[in-house]
Amino acid sequence: MNPSPAIEVTNLGKTYGAVTAIEDLSLTVQTGEIFGLLGPNGAGKSTTLRILITVLPPSSGTARVLGHDVRTEADTVRSLIGYVPQERAIDRFLTGREHLELLGDLYHLPKHDAKTRIDELLRLVNLEEHADRVAKTYSGGMKRKLDIACGLLPNPNIVFLDEPTLGLDVQSRLRIWDYIRQLRDNGLTIVMTTNYLEEADQLCDRLAIIDHGNIRVTGSPKELKAGLGGDRLSVTIQHSTPEKLAKLSGGVRPLPFVRDIREVRNSLHIRVESPEKSLPAVMEVANHLDCAIDSIEYQRPRLEDVFVTYTGHPFTGEDPIIPKM
Numbered sequence: 620m621n622p623s624p625a626i627e628v629t630n631l632g633k634t635y636g637a638v639t640a641i642e643d644l645s646l647t648v649q650t651g652e653i654f655g656l657l658g659p660n661g662a663g664k665s666t667t668l669r670i671l672i673t674v675l676p677p678s679s680g681t682a683r684v685l686g687h688d689v690r691t692e693a694d695t696v697r698s699l700i701g702y703v704p705q706e707r708a709i710d711r712f713l714t715g716r717e718h719l720e721l722l723g724d725l726y727h728l729p730k731h732d733a734k735t736r737i738d739e740l741l742r743l744v745n746l747e748e749h750a751d752r753v754a755k756t757y758s759g760g761m762k763r764k765l766d767i768a769c770g771l772l773p774n775p776n777i778v779f780l781d782e783p784t785l786g787l788d789v790q791s792r793l794r795i796w797d798y799i800r801q802l803r804d805n806g807l808t809i810v811m812t813t814n815y816l817e818e819a820d821q822l823c824d825r826l827a828i829i830d831h832g833n834i835r836v837t838g839s840p841k842e843l844k845a846g847l848g849g850d851r852l853s854v855t856i857q858h859s860t861p862e863k864l865a866k867l868s869g870g871v872r873p874l875p876f877v878r879d880i881r882e883v884r885n886s887l888h889i890r891v892e893s894p895e896k897s898l899p900a901v902m903e904v905a906n907h908l909d910c911a912i913d914s915i916e917y918q919r920p921r922l923e924d925v926f927v928t929y930t931g932h933p934f935t936g937e938d939p940i941i942p943k944m
């Protein structure tokens with residue numbers, strides 16, 4: 620028997636006055652997985668998260684966290700979860716440890732339990748050495764680690780992370796991915812948002828692509844990429860004209876391993892089953908039709924292609940993992 624899901628969201632909607640932040644959103648998060656909401660700025664990620672942690676009432680639909688309704692059982696939900704907001708205010712004067720102690724008081728943790736837990740968390744996020752320094756002087760990565768420790772302080776069953784690595788350098792990002800995996804391996808359920816394709820691809824067990832307040836598709840990164848139906852050849856021809864592209868497209872289409880062809884600007888994107896067979900065959904057709912090839916590129920399906928396929932537009936989030944040349 621499947622364990623009951625950690626989170627069930629059904630037809631959720633949220634409007635801020637005239638702005639529809641989320642329209643009609645349904646999703647299920649399984650216990651013990653890293654679930655990601657991937658979408659560009661303004662897609663509705665933080666809004667969804669803030670409804671799930673009960674700080675924002677939905678305008679329509681329902682959301683249940685560990686079986687409890689976020690609207691009618693908000694106190695119970697709050698007692699079971701941890702939250703790391705997109706931007707946390709770090710106090711000007713407090714040390715890292717004092718931030719955690721203050722939070723321990725807010726959660727009414729007994730002093731002795733709080734101390735043990737705080738030591739544990741500082742160790743987990745590798746901040747022990749810096750725990751007694753004023754947190755304002757921390758680097759971006761250290762501040763984010765402190766945020767994560769704060770979110771974990773109440774020893775939650777589910778932790779919500781809003782853009783856990785936003786703006787961090789590659790090193791810090793990889794380290795935080797490791798902590799998140801470690802938490803999952805210790806049995807925690809993790810719900811996170813990201814507008815980094817690479818992060819969603821590498822870190823999330825399953826993800827939902829969210830755009831304009833709607834979920835476009837859900838699945839594991841591997842399933843989503845495989846669902847596109849094959850690798851892609853991008854062929855650019857010399858002195859390309861729409862007529863030439865149409866001619867080449869017409870010549871390539873009947874080849875048995877071709878799944879789909881799109882004309883994108885001055886090139887053809889050909890979705891193929893088998894790159895070994897398709898590459899020479901496409902070149903032969905081009906030769907035969909007198910279309911001199913300028914370049915031919917072969918790519919495995921990427922999450923970016925999944926995004927374009929399901930939203931109909933390119934991903935506009937920045938992806939600093941891939942250095943810009």
Ligand SMILES: Nc1ncnc2c1ncn2[C@@H]1O[C@H](COP(=O)(O)OP(=O)(O)OP(=O)(O)O)[C@@H](O)[C@H]1O
Pocket residue numbers: 635638639640641658659660661662663664665666667705814
């Ligand atoms: N308090 C608010 N009042 C009015 N509109 C809001 C409010 N909060 C969010 N919105 C709008 O709702 C939409 C979704 O915002 P949200 O913050 O959920 O997006 P997001 O996916 O988290 O974006 P980002 O990647 O920039 O964090 C946006 O159009 C935003 O301008």
Ligand SMILES: [Mg+2]
Pocket residue numbers: 664665666705781
């Ligand atoms: Mg956000």
